[in-house]
Amino acid sequence: MFGWEFPPFNKGGLGTxxxxxxxxxxxxxxxxxxxxxxxxxxxxxxxxxxxxxDNLTLADLKDVDLKEVDALLIPYISGEEYGERLGAxxxxxxxxxxxxxxxxxxxxxLYEEVWRYGQxxxxxxxxxxxxxxxAHDWMTYQAGMQAKQVxxxxxxxxxxxTEFDRTGGHPNQLIYDIEREGLHAxxxxxxxxxxxxxxxxxxxxxxxxxxxxVHNAVEFNExxxxxxxxxxxxxxxxxxxxxxxxxxKGPDYFLSAAKRVLEHDKNVTxxxxxxGDMTPFIIHKxxxxxxxxxxxxxxxxxxxxxxxxxQMADLYVMPSVSEPFGITPLEAMRNNTPVIISKTSGVSxxxxxxxxxxxxxxxxxxxxxxxxxxxxxxxxELQRRGKEEVHTFTWDVPAKKCLEVYSGVLSRAx
Amino acid sequence: MVSxxxxxxxxxxxxxxxxxxxxIGKSHDYFDHHKNRVVMExxxxxxxxxxxxxxxxxxxxxxxxxxxxxxxxxxxxxxxxQYQPDVIQSFQDLAKTGCVEFLSETFYHSLSYLFSKEExxxxxxxxxxxxxxxxxxxxxxxxxxxxxxxxxxxxxxEDMGYKAILAEGADHILGWRSPNYLYRPVTTxxxxxxxxxxxxxxxxxxxxxxxxxxxxxxxxxxxxQWVNAFNGNGTNLNLFMDYETIGEHQWxxxxxxxxxxxxxxxxxxxxxxxxxxPSQVADKYxxxxxxxxxxxxxxxDIERDLSAWLGNEMQQNAMKxxxxxxxxxKETKDEALIEDWRRMQTSDHFYYMCTKWFSDGDVHRYxxxxxxxxxxxxxxxxxxxxxxxxxxxxxxxIEPPAGMTPAGSPGPRLPDPAGRPEGQQTLVAGAxxxxxxxxxxxxxxxx
Numbered sequence: 001m002f003g004w005e006f007p008p009f010n011k012g013g014l015g016t017x018x019x020x021x022x023x024x025x026x027x028x029x030x031x032x033x034x035x036x037x038x039x040x041x042x043x044x045x046x047x048x049x050x051x052x053x054d055n056l057t058l059a060d061l062k063d064v065d066l067k068e069v070d071a072l073l074i075p076y077i078s079g080e081e082y083g084e085r086l087g088a089x090x091x092x093x094x095x096x097x098x099x100x101x102x103x104x105x106x107x108x109x110l111y112e113e114v115w116r117y118g119q120x121x122x123x124x125x126x127x128x129x130x131x132x133x134x135a136h137d138w139m140t141y142q143a144g145m146q147a148k149q150v151x152x153x154x155x156x157x158x159x160x161x162t163e164f165d166r167t168g169g170h171p172n173q174l175i176y177d178i179e180r181e182g183l184h185a186x187x188x189x190x191x192x193x194x195x196x197x198x199x200x201x202x203x204x205x206x207x208x209x210x211x212x213x214v215h216n217a218v219e220f221n222e223x224x225x226x227x228x229x230x231x232x233x234x235x236x237x238x239x240x241x242x243x244x245x246x247x248x249k250g251p252d253y254f255l256s257a258a259k260r261v262l263e264h265d266k267n268v269t270x271x272x273x274x275x276g277d278m279t280p281f282i283i284h285k286x287x288x289x290x291x292x293x294x295x296x297x298x299x300x301x302x303x304x305x306x307x308x309x310x311q312m313a314d315l316y317v318m319p320s321v322s323e324p325f326g327i328t329p330l331e332a333m334r335n336n337t338p339v340i341i342s343k344t345s346g347v348s349x350x351x352x353x354x355x356x357x358x359x360x361x362x363x364x365x366x367x368x369x370x371x372x373x374x375x376x377x378x379x380x381e382l383q384r385r386g387k388e389e390v391h392t393f394t395w396d397v398p399a400k401k402c403l404e405v406y407s408g409v410l411s412r413a414x
Numbered sequence: 415m416v417s418x419x420x421x422x423x424x425x426x427x428x429x430x431x432x433x434x435x436x437x438i439g440k441s442h443d444y445f446d447h448h449k450n451r452v453v454m455e456x457x458x459x460x461x462x463x464x465x466x467x468x469x470x471x472x473x474x475x476x477x478x479x480x481x482x483x484x485x486x487x488x489x490x491x492x493x494x495x496q497y498q499p500d501v502i503q504s505f506q507d508l509a510k511t512g513c514v515e516f517l518s519e520t521f522y523h524s525l526s527y528l529f530s531k532e533e534x535x536x537x538x539x540x541x542x543x544x545x546x547x548x549x550x551x552x553x554x555x556x557x558x559x560x561x562x563x564x565x566x567x568x569x570x571x572e573d574m575g576y577k578a579i580l581a582e583g584a585d586h587i588l589g590w591r592s593p594n595y596l597y598r599p600v601t602t603x604x605x606x607x608x609x610x611x612x613x614x615x616x617x618x619x620x621x622x623x624x625x626x627x628x629x630x631x632x633x634x635x636x637x638x639q640w641v642n643a644f645n646g647n648g649t650n651l652n653l654f655m656d657y658e659t660i661g662e663h664q665w666x667x668x669x670x671x672x673x674x675x676x677x678x679x680x681x682x683x684x685x686x687x688x689x690x691x692p693s694q695v696a697d698k699y700x701x702x703x704x705x706x707x708x709x710x711x712x713x714x715d716i717e718r719d720l721s722a723w724l725g726n727e728m729q730q731n732a733m734k735x736x737x738x739x740x741x742x743x744k745e746t747k748d749e750a751l752i753e754d755w756r757r758m759q760t761s762d763h764f765y766y767m768c769t770k771w772f773s774d775g776d777v778h779r780y781x782x783x784x785x786x787x788x789x790x791x792x793x794x795x796x797x798x799x800x801x802x803x804x805x806x807x808x809x810x811x812i813e814p815p816a817g818m819t820p821a822g823s824p825g826p827r828l829p830d831p832a833g834r835p836e837g838q839q840t841l842v843a844g845a846x847x848x849x850x851x852x853x854x855x856x857x858x859x860x861x
Contacts, residue, residue: 363434363436364434367434367796368792371795375731378795381728381788
């Protein structure tokens with residue numbers, strides 16, 4: 001299995017999903033070798049946040065081997081960021097007194113590095129014993145294809161997010177090409193939602209029967225950390241946004257709805273947790289709308305701070321423009337926080353005890369926000385039923401589906 | 415002797431539109447006229463018109479030996495008048511045959527009996543006048559919304575002058591008793607109780623097209639055999655169901671029309687079988703025993719209780735809000751305002767807020783004009799807020815003060831959804847041991 005990240009070093013949902021899936025597979029007696037790119041020590045650049053999720057460790061994964069490949073790939077990296085990162089690594093390695101021959105092993109740009117990772121995957125594939133190759137998202141598709149070429153084993157590619165989701169419909173051509181090539185080379189494709197499946201069918205020309213929907217699950221500790229002091233000072237109700245501040249996540253729609261809510265109810269504070277390319281824009285916009293005193297920015301949150309943010313909130317809103325799955329509503333529900341989620345998300349296909357909106361329908365979003373804040377019975381029913389529901393999403397189910405996909409491709413191969 | 419007694423429920427709610435917070439004080443138009451029209455036109459063409467035709471044909475064919483009863487809500491009549499007047503005409507034609515009885519109920523298909531006897535009485539009288547005006551009959555038999563029933567209601571209705579009342583006859587209510595006799599509710603002296611034979615009723619209403627059912631396909635011969643078996647074990651066989659069963663819940667291609675077309679002749683082959691309407695059953699037979707039903711029962715779901723409408727806190731809260739403004743709203747004497755408020759009492763609005771089998775994954779059985787029970791509640795409460803503004807615009811004070819009951823405050827006492835008497839109730843929220851596996855009676859109106 002090829003991934004980009006794996007807890008405890010993960011930045012986004014992909015690492016968490018891979019961890020849960022491999023654990024689920026291991027519980028069904030399936031042995032997994034997990035390959036991730038890993039940069040040399042001291043090479044992580046400061047502007048990239050790698051979070052340490054303390055509740056996820058390798059210790060509980062008995063049947064999973066982790067293999068690390070020396071590479072500079074990290075999740076959600078852009079071409080530009082890769083350039084900076086490469087510069088930083090070169091500097092570190094030069095300082096260590098290595099010669100340029102050792103320093104210049106990395107690709108000159110992101111795409112070359114992706115290709116180089118693929119070449120290394122070839123070597124691994126030649127020396128490992130396995131039946132199926134499973135590759136997660138575009139950076140690993142080259143690796144998957146290379147492994148398939150040398151081993152002749154069937155390839156399953158898993159799509160957690162397409163380039164269309166990440167860019168709001170303005171894909172980078174090179175990345176799109178890599179995605180497309182990987183999807184076509186695969187023997188079967190797993191998509192994290194029907195929503196993503198449709199993307200794959202519509203934008204990548206993959207026949208629908210080649211795509212299996214494997215909804216994500218969520219894995220929770222037995223104990224939910226409880227923050228007694230979670231509430232904000234004052235009597236304001238709190239509405240939370242938590243996610244990367246990028247076009248895909250819709251923070252600007254959140255802000256517009258906040259404005260609409262505040263016109264009707266002054267006693268609401270909006271908290272925006274996360275960081276991203278839109279941060280300056282969102283801060284300016286809040287000021288421009290005249291609601292800056294009612295909108296708090298927390299910056300990027302880690303580990304226990306995330307649970308605390310959910311517990312502080314009376315309502316969590318995920319207004320994503322395009323969300324292949326979206327695990328945060330489940331995290332909020334686990335923390336007893338009612339949620340409003342965008343209809344253009346994979347999670348809205350499986351969660352029922354929540355409110356759903358079109359991300360562009362500001363009035364509806366504000367209407368639902370106000371209703372949850374005003375009506376205690378609604379708030380409590382969403383809390384109670386939501387918490388019940390969230391515990392039904394275990395990784396056992398997607399793991400079983402993946403095993404079915406594996407036996408499907410194996411029987412066709414033989 | 416087996417007297418087969420068919421009663422069909424005809425009802426359509428005035429569905430609410432997605433009324434938002436931002437409409438409050440700006441728009442007093444609460445109803446989804448488009449959806450209501452579309453549903454009415456569809457159900458009229460699939461069910462009401464062809465089914466009325468069939469009934470008329472059967473009455474003619476059997477020379478008056480085939481008889482049936484309807485209970486048609488005021489809310490349905492209002493929408494027939496508005497969107498599909500020919501349906502009223504066809505019911506009037508049926509009334510003229512003399513073989514059709516019309517029953518009494520609350521005009522708005524409301525649960526008002528549980529919250530306000532005054533409002534309940536007014537709605538029953540409104541409905542009675544409507545039946546008299548349209549069909550030239552004064553009803554003598556009463557059926558409450560969704561067959562919600564207990565001893566106290568029977569007594570109340572007896573005092574209103576009715577000779578019979580209908581209720582659900584499920585096993586766990588009756589115990590060893592048979593639903594195929596008349597009973598006398600305890601504390602009453604005259605009124606007679608007719609119980610639904612839920613097995614045979616549901617064989618037609620729910621299982622008819624179910625290919626997984628061991629008796630599928632249901633033929634008239636088979637059904638007649640089951641009915642004949644009651645000879646000697648009962649006097650009357652009550653087949654109560656939604657009229658929309660014919661053609662809407664069970665589509666035409668299931669063969670439901672052909673089944674019903676052939677059924678009377680098949681049943682009448684047995685010399686001891688006959689068809690009677692509920693009041694004729696009450697006239698012909700005497701109660702065999704007293705029946706004590708002190709908890710509230712209904713014909714809905716496995717539980718046969720009030721939980722479909724009052725099972726969660728949202729439903730209880732919304733219901734409480736509606737009846738809290740009764741005095742104030744009547745004081746305004748604003749007819750349009752009172753009419754809107756009464757349309758809000760229709761039980762379907764509360765049914766759409768039910769979360770108990772929303773968890774079940776069984777969406778296909780579940781019809782809701784809203785995205786979710788939560789959305790139904792939001793639209794409903796926003797409208798309640800607008801109603802309050804309109805009351806205040808008349809200079810009338812609302813008591814208790816408008817707005818939400820703060821969390822944890824007791825508020826007016828609600829009937830227990832499981833129908834248990836006071837003191838035996840558990841916390842409503844904790845009363846659920848999981849979703850019902852098979853709703854015994856779907857009160858949803860498909861659209």
